[in-house]
Amino acid sequence: MTAVPAVPAEPRPNRDTGRREGLYFAMRNGKLLxxxxxxxxxxxxxxxxxxxAGGDPNxxxxxxxxxxxxxxxxxxTMFGQDIFAQFVHGLSVTFQVGALGGGLAAVIGMAIGFTAGYRGxxxxxxLNMLTNIVLVLPALAVLLIVNAYLGVRSVGVQALFIGLTSWPWAARAIRAQTFSLRSRDFVDLARLSGVRTWKIIARxxxxxxxxxxxxxxxLLFGGSVLIAASLDFIGLGPSEGVSLGLMLNNAARWSALHLGMWWWFVPPGAGITAIVGALYVMNVGLDEVFNPKLREL
Incomplete structure (x- = not known):
């Protein structure tokens, strides 16, 4: 009696080959570079x-x-402070807020998106109801109210509130992607093997x-930078230190534009624009790298 050959299971994606291919196209993508x-x-x-720039930018x-x-x-500045020192220290604070706020929003979005998409x-x-509630909240208005009445404002606290209000769109996007992957053969095989849910999601x-x-x-990083700069510009940023948004706030408060002191507000404005613009261009480039339909050979 001739045995009937089994139908081959859906092959697991070759991650090493994908990484090498992605690196090849990344090194040739003009937008990413x-x-x-x-x-x-x-x-x-x-x-x-x-x-x-030394220890004290002020x-x-x-x-x-x-x-x-x-x-x-x-x-x-109007008070004899070195603007380059403030700019360099402001860059450091900007990257900290972007990394902390964007990272926290990414973690929350992944946790909710993976769980909702896999469990159903x-x-x-x-979880979808919770996401929709946070999504319709006026995040900037909430941040304004909280920051205005918060006694101690710091980079960490600012990043915390930004992260807690910026995750909904990421959670919905990750949930949709998880829905499409949870029915793959290699996921079904892991589920039938008794692997725990969190291990299936992680592995x-x-x-x-x-x-x-x-x-x-x-994208979350860039959004955190913009929100933090907005809060700093209207005077609701960290109570101590310096940031690019706070530099713009001080320049506007002391009429730098009317006095012709362009060197006070141009560097921080250009710095924020360069960071967010570079992140956006990199994201477009990465989309072209990871999406075979958009690659330029």
Whole structure:
């Protein structure tokens, strides 16, 4: 009696081959490289801020309202503070808020999105209802109210509130992707083998969404930077230290534009624009790298 050959199961994606292929196209993607060229130097400045600009960015170091010179590259403020030192330290705070706020929002979004998408049923309905409630809340208005009445405002607290209000769209997107993966053969095989739910999500589903998750984090990072800059600009940022948004706030408060002190508000504005713009361009480039239909050979 001739045995009937078994139907081959759906092959598990070859992750090593996918990584090598992704790296090949990443090194040839102009948008991704352009974003990195802008973002990496700013990140290096932010990391090396204490070495490059000293310890206190608000120290009074020179003649007030001095234009850019060899001694003070970005000039000085109305009070004689070095704007370059404030800019470098402000970059550091901006990246911290982006990483903490975007990272927290990504973690919450992944936890809710993976759980809702994989479990389905009542769990999905409850988590989806929670997501919709947070999604319709006016996040910026909530942040304004909380920051206005909060006694102590710091970078960590600011990032915490940004992260707690920025995750809903990420959760919904991850939930949709999880729905499409949970019915794959390799996921069914792991489920039939008695593997726990969180292990299936961590070992089978999440790795096959790694590129999508990374792009989601980039967007959350950029959104956190913009929200933090908005809060800082209207005076509801950290109580101590300096940030790019707070630099814009001080420049507007002391009429830098009317006094012709362009060197006070242009660097922080350009810094915020460069960071968010570079992240957006990188995200478009990564979409072209990870999506075979968009790749340029």
């Amino acid at each position: 352009a974003g990195l060229v802008v973002l990496v130097p700013l990140l290096v400045l932010a990391v090396a801020a204490p070495v490059i 120290a009074y170091v020179s003649t007030p309202a001095s234009p850019p010179s060899a001694e003070h590259w970005f000039g000085t 049923g009542l769990v999905d309905e409850v 089978e589903i999440a790795p096959n969404m790694s590129s999508y998750l990374f792009m989601t984090f980039i």
